[in-house]
Amino acid sequence: MALAIHRMLARVLSGGLAFTLVINAGFSTLQAEEPVIKVPAGLPPIPFPEDNQPTVEKIALGKQLFFDKRLSLDNTISCASCHAPDKGYSNADQFATGFKGQKGGRNSPTVINAAYNKFHFWDGRAGSLEEQALGPIANPIEMNLSIKEAVDRINAIPGYKTQFQKVFGSDATEETIAKAIATYERTILCGDAPYDRFKAGDQKALSEGAQRGMKLFFGKAVCSACHSGPNFTDNAFHNIGVGMDAKEPDTGRKTISKLGGDHGSFKTPTIRDIARSAPYMHDGSMQTLKEVVDHYNKGGTPNAFLDEEIYKLNLTPQEVDDLVTFMKEGLTSSNYPEHKMPELPK
Numbered sequence: 001m002a003l004a005i006h007r008m009l010a011r012v013l014s015g016g017l018a019f020t021l022v023i024n025a026g027f028s029t030l031q032a033e034e035p036v037i038k039v040p041a042g043l044p045p046i047p048f049p050e051d052n053q054p055t056v057e058k059i060a061l062g063k064q065l066f067f068d069k070r071l072s073l074d075n076t077i078s079c080a081s082c083h084a085p086d087k088g089y090s091n092a093d094q095f096a097t098g099f100k101g102q103k104g105g106r107n108s109p110t111v112i113n114a115a116y117n118k119f120h121f122w123d124g125r126a127g128s129l130e131e132q133a134l135g136p137i138a139n140p141i142e143m144n145l146s147i148k149e150a151v152d153r154i155n156a157i158p159g160y161k162t163q164f165q166k167v168f169g170s171d172a173t174e175e176t177i178a179k180a181i182a183t184y185e186r187t188i189l190c191g192d193a194p195y196d197r198f199k200a201g202d203q204k205a206l207s208e209g210a211q212r213g214m215k216l217f218f219g220k221a222v223c224s225a226c227h228s229g230p231n232f233t234d235n236a237f238h239n240i241g242v243g244m245d246a247k248e249p250d251t252g253r254k255t256i257s258k259l260g261g262d263h264g265s266f267k268t269p270t271i272r273d274i275a276r277s278a279p280y281m282h283d284g285s286m287q288t289l290k291e292v293v294d295h296y297n298k299g300g301t302p303n304a305f306l307d308e309e310i311y312k313l314n315l316t317p318q319e320v321d322d323l324v325t326f327m328k329e330g331l332t333s334s335n336y337p338e339h340k341m342p343e344l345p346k
């Protein structure tokens, strides 16, 4: 039965292509030609781009690059420094700390389920993961290594050179480095949480408090007006009043769209496995999920651009707790991808 479902899933995912993909050793019982990606329950198929289809080798290569500090000028920082598996693929700092301790003005967002994002970055300035992947390497306050030098460094490491030859049929280039990293990122998936099991009919999957919180989330507290769908985001931008009382507020989406109405709007982030990635918000200004709910409960921080779905909620203290319980308990996945640093090529 389970096998049949996975086969079906496999067919859907492969789009009819005949390649093999076994990420999870648990599925090695499948025949070699059965293409499989283990998408956790509750999530849709992974939208791999036409021109960057996954293979086991490509994912492994991208993972090495993601964890490799040699992609920073002084060999001290990797993608995983700011998107750390043990910190919800974010990091525990208010602001990301990059090259020589320099801090940017924004909190590291999680890359969990980034595969499904229509936009990347808090202001949505990158459309695809491929487009995004090279940015941090060259960014002077992140990894500070020119892309040309990054390409040269990778090709000077024989273990990488052979892998790029095998996966892409050429030496590493800007394009193939981005493609490998993006492919790995698409496999960082969180689903199959108690919420998904409850939705699928398991009445015992959620405690009573979490069930009350779930009702509030989709009802009185209107969280699902924006945190909607399987990844709990509408892939859109809203001003919920975070940081709007700063001296010079981050203008967010407006900087990109040039639309006045986007002032102080930021991308709705996924909140799957949200308990792992404090602090919260684009400016890392909230330490706990209770602080987050208190913010919504008081109707956000008033400003001229506040979203119409943000208003005083009049939640009781018990209701605030229930919402927090729903997020902590209900949205924490059973099979969290606690990826370890892979062995890096020499």
Ligand code: HEC
Pocket: 066, 077, 078, 079, 080, 081, 082, 083, 096, 097, 098, 099, 104, 106, 107, 108, 109, 110, 111, 114, 117, 119, 120, 121, 122, 123, 129, 132, 133, 134, 136, 137, 141, 142, 143, 181, 185
């Ligand atoms: C110094 C810390 C730091 C490093 C190193 C870093 N990032 Fe990030 N990352 C950030 C911050 C901060 C943002 C949000 C920036 C913004 O919104 O303006 C971000 C955003 C992202 C996003 C967008 C997530 C989303 O959907 O909004 C992805 C994907 C990502 N980084 C991947 C990577 C990859 C791949 C690397 C390595 C090549 C990397 N990051 C290295 C701090 C870092």
Ligand code: HEC
Pocket: 110, 217, 221, 222, 223, 224, 225, 226, 227, 237, 238, 239, 240, 242, 266, 267, 268, 269, 270, 271, 274, 277, 279, 280, 281, 282, 283, 289, 292, 293, 296, 297, 307, 309, 310, 323
């Ligand atoms: C109007 C749309 C909207 C509504 C309604 C809304 N959110 Fe959000 N949520 C957002 C946006 C946008 C952000 C990011 C804002 C920022 O960083 O400035 C966010 C951020 C968050 C975060 C922090 C995520 C992170 O990674 O830092 C949590 C947790 C959260 N929301 C939970 C909730 C809950 C619980 C409710 C209901 C009480 C709710 N949201 C209602 C749009 C919304």
